[in-house]
Amino acid sequence: MAALKEYAYQIRGNQLSVIERDAASVQDGQTLTAPSIDLPTGAGTWKSPLTAVANGIEIEYAYSPIYSTPSKKIDSGNADNYHTYNGWFIVDGYLTLGATATVLTTYSSIAVDSYILIENSERWNGLHKVKAIQSIAGGSHGGVQTYTKVNQSTAYFTDDAVSWDANEDLTSVDTSFSEAFNASPGDNEYIWIAGSDDSAGVNNGLYSGWSFSGTTLDLSDGTKYAISSGEESATIVSWGADGAQAVYIYEAFRENGSAKFYSGVTALVDESSEIDLPNYLAKALVLYVKAKMFEDIQDIQSKEYFMKEFRKMIETHESGKIWGSRRIMAGPGAIR
Amino acid sequence: MKVQELMERVGMNETGRAIAYIKDGLEEINVIAETHITTARIDIIKDQRYYNLPNNMVKAIDIRCKNHHNSKDEYRSIPRMVGNPIIEDADGV
Numbered sequence: 001m002a003a004l005k006e007y008a009y010q011i012r013g014n015q016l017s018v019i020e021r022d023a024a025s026v027q028d029g030q031t032l033t034a035p036s037i038d039l040p041t042g043a044g045t046w047k048s049p050l051t052a053v054a055n056g057i058e059i060e061y062a063y064s065p066i067y068s069t070p071s072k073k074i075d076s077g078n079a080d081n082y083h084t085y086n087g088w089f090i091v092d093g094y095l096t097l098g099a100t101a102t103v104l105t106t107y108s109s110i111a112v113d114s115y116i117l118i119e120n121s122e123r124w125n126g127l128h129k130v131k132a133i134q135s136i137a138g139g140s141h142g143g144v145q146t147y148t149k150v151n152q153s154t155a156y157f158t159d160d161a162v163s164w165d166a167n168e169d170l171t172s173v174d175t176s177f178s179e180a181f182n183a184s185p186g187d188n189e190y191i192w193i194a195g196s197d198d199s200a201g202v203n204n205g206l207y208s209g210w211s212f213s214g215t216t217l218d219l220s221d222g223t224k225y226a227i228s229s230g231e232e233s234a235t236i237v238s239w240g241a242d243g244a245q246a247v248y249i250y251e252a253f254r255e256n257g258s259a260k261f262y263s264g265v266t267a268l269v270d271e272s273s274e275i276d277l278p279n280y281l282a283k284a285l286v287l288y289v290k291a292k293m294f295e296d297i298q299d300i301q302s303k304e305y306f307m308k309e310f311r312k313m314i315e316t317h318e319s320g321k322i323w324g325s326r327r328i329m330a331g332p333g334a335i336r
Numbered sequence: 337m338k339v340q341e342l343m344e345r346v347g348m349n350e351t352g353r354a355i356a357y358i359k360d361g362l363e364e365i366n367v368i369a370e371t372h373i374t375t376a377r378i379d380i381i382k383d384q385r386y387y388n389l390p391n392n393m394v395k396a397i398d399i400r401c402k403n404h405h406n407s408k409d410e411y412r413s414i415p416r417m418v419g420n421p422i423i424e425d426a427d428g429v
């Protein structure tokens with residue numbers, strides 16, 4: 001049985017700060033509402049999470065429906081529109097999704113300039129447009145590159161002639177690898193390897209637990225995050241020999257194993273697109289667009305009128321969902 | 337309702353501008369009255385305090401943690417902390 005825990009959160013910019021109460025800690029404790037007041041011995045302290053928990057945080061949130069979620073289509077051919085990916089990395093500043101040793105190019109619905117919809121991601125849920133897609137074998141990234149810009153600096157290394165050997169070593173790697181990546185990484189550091197064209201790209205994918213010494217990147221004690229039947233599993237590394245190939249190594253971020261994306265998604269792009277709103281709210285949206293048009297021509301009075309009507313319709317829609325009479329009762333301490 | 341019908345009701349003939357306003361309006365509606373709600377789950381990593389919020393989030397409705405005040409693997413709402421913890425995050429990432 002799992003241990004009972006106590007968490008709290010704060011919002012920091014576009015990040016969620018999660019802290020956990022360490023009941024075993026005996027000094028400098030504090031309450032939720034008075035952080036500077038020390039609690040008696042034994043009350044614990046608030047710290048960063050004490051243990052790893054898979055899928056430990058659940059965020060319920062509202063999103064903007066600028067797309068239509070398609071059905072999940074999986075068939076025996078190549079018309080699937082629901083795919084698993086297990087890591088993301090940045091190629092030329094753009095978000096790129098990678099699925100270890102998976103040939104995403106065979107699926108007809110993943111096309112350049114089409115839309116994909118990510119779900120169950122730790123960060124990238126929502127609509128993205130495909131910029132490029134590469135075969136997992138022999139490509140410079142082997143993933144699905146999107147038009148989503150990522151304002152984040154990550155490590156990238158490339159070498160034009162390395163060898164994958166059967167001992168799960170990458171040899172003849174330039175010594176500058178250690179300038180980009182840690183020679184002995186921590187538990188949560190991942191790399192995406194691309195470039196090998198051996199056996200449909202089985203050497204390419206998401207890895208952790210490497211070590212680097214001399215000119216050898218050793219993955220014999222590492223972990224490969226493989227995908228099979230739509231699920232990710234951590235496996236031991238097993239490579240096919242492949243000599244004198246270019247290698248492309250990206251700092252990568254692993255998803256939680258259940259990240260998926262839909263391909264061939266219908267987005268709000270032209271006049272034939274359907275707006276996914278109840279009829280009543282669609283009429284409120286008309287008022288909003290009218291308000292924006294008047295704002296453009298500096299007719300502020302008309303803009304305010306339509307915005308007022310817009311808010312009124314939304315409130316009416318909200319209150320229309322509540323049935324029955326509404327009563328306010330006097331509290332127990334009220335003056336009679 | 338299709339984009340075309342909305343444009344006709346408004347009296348607009350620039351599709352790109354109409355779609356931009358429609359997207360703004362959809363966001364505004366979801367901030368005021370949530371019509372489309374979903375959940376995302378994130379792994380808790382030992383000693384990592386900060387986590388990215390979902391890219392498409394316009395309004396947070398609830399934040400829950402597994403085993404918060406229970407040992408049955410249930411997700412329960414966690415409180416928002418007022419003030420900052422005394423112990424800073426070690427690496428700030």
